[in-house]
Every structure is written in structure tokens, then in C-alpha cells.
Amino acid sequence: MEAKLQVGVLGFGTVGSGVIHILEEHQEKISQVTGYHISVKKVLVRDLEKNRRYETKGFELTTNPSDVLDDPEIAVVVEVMGSITTAREYILQALKAGKHVVTANKDLIALHGDELVAVAQANNCDLFYEASVAGGIPILRTIVNSLAADKIQKVMGIVNGTTNFMLTKMTTEKKSYEDVLAEAQALGFAESDPTNDVDGIDAARKMVIMTRLAFGMNVNLDNVETNGIRGISPEDIEVAYQLGYKIKLVGTAEETNGTVNVNVGPVLLPKAHPLAGVNYENNAVFVTGAAVGETMFYGPGAGELPTATSVVSDLITVAKNSRLGTNGNAFNSYKHETKHTPKEQVFSKYYLRLTMDDKTGTFLKLTQIFAEAGVGFDKILQQPYDDFTATVVIVTHSTSQAQLEQAIARVKDEPEMQMLAKYSVVEG
Amino acid sequence: MEAKLQVGVLGFGTVGSGVIHILEEHQEKISQVTGYHISVKKVLVRDLEKNRRYETKGFELTTNPSDVLDDPEIAVVVEVMGSITTAREYILQALKAGKHVVTANKDLIALHGDELVAVAQANNCDLFYEASVAGGIPILRTIVNSLAADKIQKVMGIVNGTTNFMLTKMTTEKKSYEDVLAEAQALGFAESDPTNDVDGIDAARKMVIMTRLAFGMNVNLDNVETNGIRGISPEDIEVAYQLGYKIKLVGTAEETNGTVNVNVGPVLLPKAHPLAGVNYENNAVFVTGAAVGETMFYGPGAGELPTATSVVSDLITVAKNSRLGTNGNAFNSYKHETKHTPKEQVFSKYYLRLTMDDKTGTFLKLTQIFAEAGVGFDKILQQPYDDFTATVVIVTHSTSQAQLEQAIARVKDEPEMQMLAKYSVVEG
Numbered sequence: 130m131e132a133k134l135q136v137g138v139l140g141f142g143t144v145g146s147g148v149i150h151i152l153e154e155h156q157e158k159i160s161q162v163t164g165y166h167i168s169v170k171k172v173l174v175r176d177l178e179k180n181r182r183y184e185t186k187g188f189e190l191t192t193n194p195s196d197v198l199d200d201p202e203i204a205v206v207v208e209v210m211g212s213i214t215t216a217r218e219y220i221l222q223a224l225k226a227g228k229h230v231v232t233a234n235k236d237l238i239a240l241h242g243d244e245l246v247a248v249a250q251a252n253n254c255d256l257f258y259e260a261s262v263a264g265g266i267p268i269l270r271t272i273v274n275s276l277a278a279d280k281i282q283k284v285m286g287i288v289n290g291t292t293n294f295m296l297t298k299m300t301t302e303k304k305s306y307e308d309v310l311a312e313a314q315a316l317g318f319a320e321s322d323p324t325n326d327v328d329g330i331d332a333a334r335k336m337v338i339m340t341r342l343a344f345g346m347n348v349n350l351d352n353v354e355t356n357g358i359r360g361i362s363p364e365d366i367e368v369a370y371q372l373g374y375k376i377k378l379v380g381t382a383e384e385t386n387g388t389v390n391v392n393v394g395p396v397l398l399p400k401a402h403p404l405a406g407v408n409y410e411n412n413a414v415f416v417t418g419a420a421v422g423e424t425m426f427y428g429p430g431a432g433e434l435p436t437a438t439s440v441v442s443d444l445i446t447v448a449k450n451s452r453l454g455t456n457g458n459a460f461n462s463y464k465h466e467t468k469h470t471p472k473e474q475v476f477s478k479y480y481l482r483l484t485m486d487d488k489t490g491t492f493l494k495l496t497q498i499f500a501e502a503g504v505g506f507d508k509i510l511q512q513p514y515d516d517f518t519a520t521v522v523i524v525t526h527s528t529s530q531a532q533l534e535q536a537i538a539r540v541k542d543e544p545e546m547q548m549l550a551k552y553s554v555v556e557g
Numbered sequence: 558m559e560a561k562l563q564v565g566v567l568g569f570g571t572v573g574s575g576v577i578h579i580l581e582e583h584q585e586k587i588s589q590v591t592g593y594h595i596s597v598k599k600v601l602v603r604d605l606e607k608n609r610r611y612e613t614k615g616f617e618l619t620t621n622p623s624d625v626l627d628d629p630e631i632a633v634v635v636e637v638m639g640s641i642t643t644a645r646e647y648i649l650q651a652l653k654a655g656k657h658v659v660t661a662n663k664d665l666i667a668l669h670g671d672e673l674v675a676v677a678q679a680n681n682c683d684l685f686y687e688a689s690v691a692g693g694i695p696i697l698r699t700i701v702n703s704l705a706a707d708k709i710q711k712v713m714g715i716v717n718g719t720t721n722f723m724l725t726k727m728t729t730e731k732k733s734y735e736d737v738l739a740e741a742q743a744l745g746f747a748e749s750d751p752t753n754d755v756d757g758i759d760a761a762r763k764m765v766i767m768t769r770l771a772f773g774m775n776v777n778l779d780n781v782e783t784n785g786i787r788g789i790s791p792e793d794i795e796v797a798y799q800l801g802y803k804i805k806l807v808g809t810a811e812e813t814n815g816t817v818n819v820n821v822g823p824v825l826l827p828k829a830h831p832l833a834g835v836n837y838e839n840n841a842v843f844v845t846g847a848a849v850g851e852t853m854f855y856g857p858g859a860g861e862l863p864t865a866t867s868v869v870s871d872l873i874t875v876a877k878n879s880r881l882g883t884n885g886n887a888f889n890s891y892k893h894e895t896k897h898t899p900k901e902q903v904f905s906k907y908y909l910r911l912t913m914d915d916k917t918g919t920f921l922k923l924t925q926i927f928a929e930a931g932v933g934f935d936k937i938l939q940q941p942y943d944d945f946t947a948t949v950v951i952v953t954h955s956t957s958q959a960q961l962e963q964a965i966a967r968v969k970d971e972p973e974m975q976m977l978a979k980y981s982v983v984e985g
Binding site for chain 1: 579582586587698699708847863869872873881
């Protein structure tokens with residue numbers, strides 16, 4: 130007789146119902162692969178009345194978390210309720226009760242991943258979170274298992290679907306930031322308060338998780354320089370395009386001599402770069418390894434079924450481990466002392482756009498400021514902005530972050546100059 | 558004290574030396590992840606003299622296979638010698654001696670994979686072959702583990718670097734087939750006898766392997782309709798480009814109602830399709846799942862270090878299994894009865910190019926032939942070829958393979974018409 134693996138689901142939003150759908154739809158394949166009949170026994174909901182139509186589906190609805198967390202028949206808890214404090218509390222309770230946990234909660238894993246991993250190990254439980262980064266793309270498992278043989282040098286990710294949708298629309302339809310934000314909100318891609326997406330916070334959390342797996346280092350969000358897309362003008366997109374680039378919101382984690390730098394911000398990508406072709410709400414993660422070279426993993430970054438697929442893949446791994454008696458081994462065992470790359474050793478080319486008073490001597494002063502900071506110019510475009518002001522676009526040579534910041538601080542001191550945009554430029 | 562896992566390597570070509578290089582270079586990470594010091598004890602070579610400079614490297618060279626296969630201290634055999642008959646024999650001997658096997662041999666796995674898997678299981682041994690498909694891209698593990706939760710509907714792969722290099726050059730530099738073949742040979746991308754690559758045989762073998770994992774079905778090479786790139790003219794590439802497509806050699810495995818169709822041939826891809834941006838010697842596999850939607854895995858398809866990375870990833874999995882005591886579980890446990898989709902149910906749009914006598918009535922006859930077969934036209938271009946002949950390019954509506962073959966057989970009967978090219982067209 131086939132063994133049973135019973136699941137409790139915390140939260141019944143889109144991902145939760147997607148998990149239930151996939152477990153039903155693909156039952157035959159899942160049983161064959163795992164040797165288990167995986168089924169949902171109970172679902173924690175906020176409001177019983179609202180979900181009454183699901184009552185005949187073969188699982189029980191409850192508003193009491195203890196019904197799930199204290200049920201000895203439930204071997205695995207799937208947390209898809211979101212939030213941080215409550216989710217953390219429930220997951221800790223589940224792990225301490227010896228239940229395996231699968232979560233899609235990037236905020237929680239970015240902030241409390243280490244604590245949860247330790248508690249899982251202490252209780253011989255599995256803790257997986259594939260769905261927390263890049264929805265349907267199995268990027269975490271790929272980094273941990275398939276790229277284990279390699280020394281990863283750099284991870285670049287388009288890991289926020291909302292902002293990628295907005296930037297794609299701004300590029301292809303030449304719309305303004307405000308218009309595409311309204312459109313994304315109308316389509317349900319952006320929330321009414323879009324802060325987490327458009328300011329790069331969501332992407333930064335995902336980069337913290339990938340940095341832990343790719344480099345074995347624990348970086349705090351405070352140490353991730355995070356810039357969003359609010360300031361991007363159609364003019365930036367147009368000028369970048371003319372120079373041969375597309376602007377994307379990219380998270381970058383790069384290793385240099387045993388140190389790591391993680392940042393999130395708008396980046397100019399050469400049009401032929403594989404990441405430049407990732408459009409709309411799709412995600413992709415571009416990984417450079419010392420041996421393998423350049424690889425990219427592309428797919429839907431969000432959505433009910435793609436995200437639920439990742440959750441169910443994790444459930445399948447829990448089931449396989451249960452069959453083999455190998456639960457409780459840490460998903461990731463690669464650890465290094467966390468060291469941050471000093472600003473003097475973080476190098477990039479930069480795209481800068483600024484306005485300045487259109488009078489003799491100002492441009493000379495600008496070039497002097499950059500020359501004194503040791504920042505060289507690769508390209509310069511100057512155009513009249515209005516009768517009294519000129520717009521200057523600069524693409525620098527590769528320069529250290531420290532040098533660039535020195536130049537920018539000097540520009541800020543000059544009343545006749547105003548820095549409007551500063552984005553990294555990736556070489557082809 | 559750290560446990561030791563000793564490896565015997567069969568073959569000392571580029572991949573073999575890449576494996577040795579990576580095991581040395583990334584020793585620290587590999588130990589941390591597996592708990593094992595993985596090292597090469599012996600390497601089987603053809604000629605001791607030629608390899609004498611490696612003698613101080615800490616491993617032994619031998620020309621006698623028994624030195625490797627009968628050494629009780631060698632726990633894992635890595636087969637990177639190529640060929641079929643001898644490699645099969647050595648691998649069977651290793652498995653029967655209780656050694657785990659990692660191989661990069663796509664020809665062997667495509668032809669004898671089932672037999673080898675059965676012998677491995679009977680002897681409680683691991684048998685992994687990630688490097689056999691798409692070099693550095695961890696596509697097999699992704700299909701088996703990460704997409705296990707999903708029902709895969711279609712796998713499309715650019716899995717032959719040589720032909721992709723050639724088609725990229727033909728497209729971007731408008732060169733002839735003969736010129737780019739000579740260039741690929743000079744660069745070492747193509748062999749002096751390029752048959753396996755340019756006729757699609759190499760790609761077909763890789764599709765057989767992926768079909769086994771994605772659909773649980775065993776398809777013989779005889780059942781894979783295989784067309785290569787020899788017949789592609791710069792004219793086809795040019796016309797396709799004008800119509801909005803790029804031509805790539807694509808292997809396709811698609812499931813329809815419990816049946817599968819696998820084929821390899823030149824395909825017209827819309828320029829915005831993610832596979833259309835895969836250039837030069839790179840590979841990519843585009844997977845469509847019922848739940849996850851469209852995902853793509855991109856990277857180097859060959860080369861010393863990328864391929865060796867996949868071999869070492871497999872070695873790491875063997876080591877992890879050894880630590881957990883879980884060796885000998887089949888890599889893939891998903892199996893279905895193999896059924897082929899009848900030609901009446903294999904649908905595609907097609908690009909056809911033919912020449913015909915430029916005289917009244919011939920074009921009418923052509924349209925009648927296609928109308929009688931039930932094949933509709935989406936686009937037609939007619940151009941004079943010389944004084945007496947016209948070139949006609951047709952893009953059909955979606956049609957069954959049976960209908961198309963009926964029309965083509967009728968065209969062959971007409972002395973005034975000559976079919977020059979027939980490629981599938983993928984919709985955007």
C-alpha cells in the first residue's frame with residue numbers, strides 16, 4: 130500500500146490554492162516519483178465563511194493555527210500566508226513539533242533564514258524555500274546542487290516581475306513611470322503601495338537569499354545598496370537605447386578575493402546580453418562560474434501556478450527524503466565568513482545624467498571634478514535642456530565605487546549642477 | 558578525519574583533464590558540501606609516453622583498464638573516453654564491481670541507457686550522466702528534480718553547439734554553409750567528418766535522453782525524425798529573417814494525449830522567442846510545463862570546463878549519497894508506456910521553399926495540390942529564380958504531418974516543381 134504524506138497549508142491565497150490544484154492534478158506522477166500519496170489535510174484560513182465552497186474538497190478548513198500545528202498526522206507544513214512575525218512563530222512551532230516546512234516567504238527567509246535553518250536542523254526537519262526566489266525558476270536548487278562543483282563568481286538577477294514589467298512597457302511603448310505603474314496596478318502586478326517593488330526592496334531580499342547559497346555568506350539588507358526605479362525617466366531609457374543598452378532593475382552579488390558585494394539598482398545591459406531579452410513579468414538569473422562560464426535560468430517570476438510548482442517540488446523532496454530516511458540535512462551546507470568588499474574594490478562603469486547651467490566654465494568644472502576623483506569618461510553627450518540649462522549624459526570608464534562617490538559628492542556641492550541619474554553599466 | 562572518495566577516470570581528453578582540474582581547484586568547497594575529500598587515483602590513457610608530464614600530479618596513469626576497474630579502493634568511475642562498445646563494457650564491469658559511475662557519453666546513454674540503469678540498480682550503484690546533454694547546463698537534474706511537480710508538455714532544445722555556431726555565422730555574416738563549416742572545423746567546433754553534428758544525429762541522441770526523463774518514455778533513434786542543416790541556404794536564412802524569424806536547429810519532444818513525438822530539424826523561431834537569442838556555440842533548453850509555463854535554461858553546451866563541471870556535480874551527488882547511505886536509487890523513476898503520436902496528430906506550421914517552371918498553370922497546380930491535401934497557406938512569396946524558373950516560399954497554416962507529407966509526395970510527382978526546403982515554424 131502506498132504511504133501517505135499529509136500536509137497542512139497556512140494561508141489560502143493564490144499560491145495556497147495553486148499547491149492544492151497541482152497536488153490533485155499531478156497526483157499520478159508525484160506518487161510514481163516519490164512513492165507517497167501527498168495530500169492536503171487542513172488549510173488555515175482567515176475567514177471560514179468566505180471559503181465555504183471548498184469544504185467538499187477533501188480537506189478541512191480552520192481558523193485555528195493549532196489545528197494544523199498540533200495535528201500529529203500532519204508531517205509537512207506549507208507556509209504561504211506571507212507576513213513576517215506570525216509566519217516565523219508558526220514555522221518555529223511546526224519545526225519544534227517535528228514537522229517539515231516548505232515556505233514561499235522571501236521576506237522571512239531573507240531576515241530570519243539562519244535562525245529557521247538552525248531550528249530545523251536541531252529538530253531533524255527539512256526546511257525548503259525554492260518558491261521564495263524567482264517563482265517558477267528552480268534557481269536555489271540549481272545553485273546548491275548543480276553548481277556545487279563550481280566556484281560561483283557572480284549572480285545577476287532580474288528577480289522582480291513588477292518592475293521588469295514596468296521597465297519593459299516604458300521601453301517598448303515609451304510610456305512614463307506614472308502611466309506604467311498605474312497599468313501594473315490595474316493588472317494586479319503592482320500593489321496599491323508599490324514601495325517594496327519599485328524601491329528594489331523585494332529584489333534586495335531575494336539577493337540576500339541567493340548570496341547565502343551562492344557564496345555561503347550572510348549579508349544584511351542594510352549592507353545591500355538598494356536603488357529602485359522611481360527616478361527613471363523615459364529620457365534615460367531613450368538615451369540608453371541609443372547607446373546600445375536596455376535598462377533593467379538588476380540585483381548583483383559578486384565575489385572578489387573572498388569578499389562579496391551585493392547591490393540592487395537600475396543597470397544598463399548591452400542589447401545582446403541574455404538578461405536584456407527578459408521582458409514583462411518574467412524573471413531570470415544569470416550566473417557566472419569560474420569553470421562553467423555564463424549560464425542563465427529564465428521563467429515566470431510569480432503567479433499562482435509557477436510559484437506553486439516550486440512549493441510542490443519542495444514537497445516532493447521532503448517525500449523523497451522521508452522514503453530514504455534522510456530528512457533534516459541542511460539544504461545548503463556551504464558557509465564562509467561574511468566579508469564585504471570595500472568600496473575601493475567595487476568596480477563598474479556608470480551611466481550618469483545631470484543638468485547644469487549652460488554657461489562658460491561649467492563643463493570645464495565638471496570635467497575637473499571627475500578628473501580629480503580619477504574617474505575617466507568613455508562617452509559624453511551634451512544637449513540643451515532649456516534656454517539656460519544643458520543635459521549631460523556621461524558613460525564612465527570602469528571606476529571604483531569610492532571614486533565615483535567622491536566625484537558625486539563634489540557635484541552636489543556645485544549649485545549649478547544637478548545629478549539626476551546614476552546607474553551601473555554592464556559590458557557586453 | 559575527512560572521509561576519502563577515490564575516483565578512477567577512463568579517458569584523458571579535454572573533459573577528463575577538466576575534471577581533475579576542478580576537483581583540485583574547488584577542493585575546499587567540495588569537501589565542505591560533501592564531507593568527502595574527492596580525489597582521482599588512476600587515469601586510463603591510451604599512451605603513457607604522451608602523458609608522462611602528468612605523472613607527478615598525485616594520480617597514476619595506466620593503459621590497462623583492469624587497473625582502474627578492479628581497484629577496490631576506487632569507489633567511482635568517471636567515463637569520459639567516448640565511443641560506445643568499449644565504454645559500455647567498462648561501465649558494466651565497473652557497476653558489477655559495485656562502483657558508482659558518472660559518464661558524459663550521450664551516445665552510450667541514448668542507446669543503452671536503460672540497460673545501464675538496470676545494472677546500476679541491481680548492484681546498488683549510482684549512475685549519473687548530467688554532462689551528456691547540454692554540457693554545462695544542469696538540465697537533466699532540473700527536469701528530474703525541480704520540474705517533478707509539473708506535467709511537462711514540451712521540451713525544445715538547441716543542444717548542438719556546432720550547428721548553432723554555424724547557423725549564427727550564416728545569419729549574422731551572411732556566409733555560406735561551406736564557409737562556416739570550414740570555419741567551425743578550423744576552430745575545433747566541428748570534426749573533420751561533421752556528419753553527427755550537421756545531420757542532427759547528435760541532437761537526436763540528446764533528445765532521446767531528455768524524452769526519457771521528461772516524459773518517462775523510451776524512444777528509439779529510428780523514431781526520431783531527424784533532419785540536419787546541410788540543405789540550408791543563405792537564401793532561406795534571409796527570407797526567414799525578412800518574415801520575422803531566425804533559423805535554428807531545434808530538437809522538439811512534445812506530449813499529446815499520452816503519446817510523444819520527438820524530432821530534430823531546422824526550425825523558424827520568431828525573433829523575440831527566447832531560443833532565437835541563443836547564439837554561437839551556446840545551448841539552451843526551453844521547457845513548457847502545464848503549471849510553470851515557459852522556462853529556459855541557457856549556457857555553454859560544450860567545452861572542457863563546463864562539461865567537467867557537470868561531471869563533478871554528479872561526483873558530488875555520489876558523495877552526498879555515500880554520506881547518507883542512499884546510493885543506488887534510480888536517478889529517474891518516472892516511467893510511462895512509450896506511445897508515438899500518429900502523424901495525423903502532429904501539428905505545425907511549415908516553411909517551404911521550392912522552385913518551379915515559370916509558366917502559366919504551374920502555380921495553379923501547386924495551390925490545387927495543397928488544397929487537396931487540406932494544407933492552407935498563411936504567406937506566399939514568389940520571385941523569379943532565373944529566366945525559366947520561379948522560387949516560391951510558402952508559410953502554411955498549422956497542419957498535420959500526414960497532410961503535409963501527402964502534399965509533398967504529390968509535388969515530387971510533378972516534374973516542373975522541386976521542393977528545396979521544409980522547416981517547422983514556431984509561433985510567437
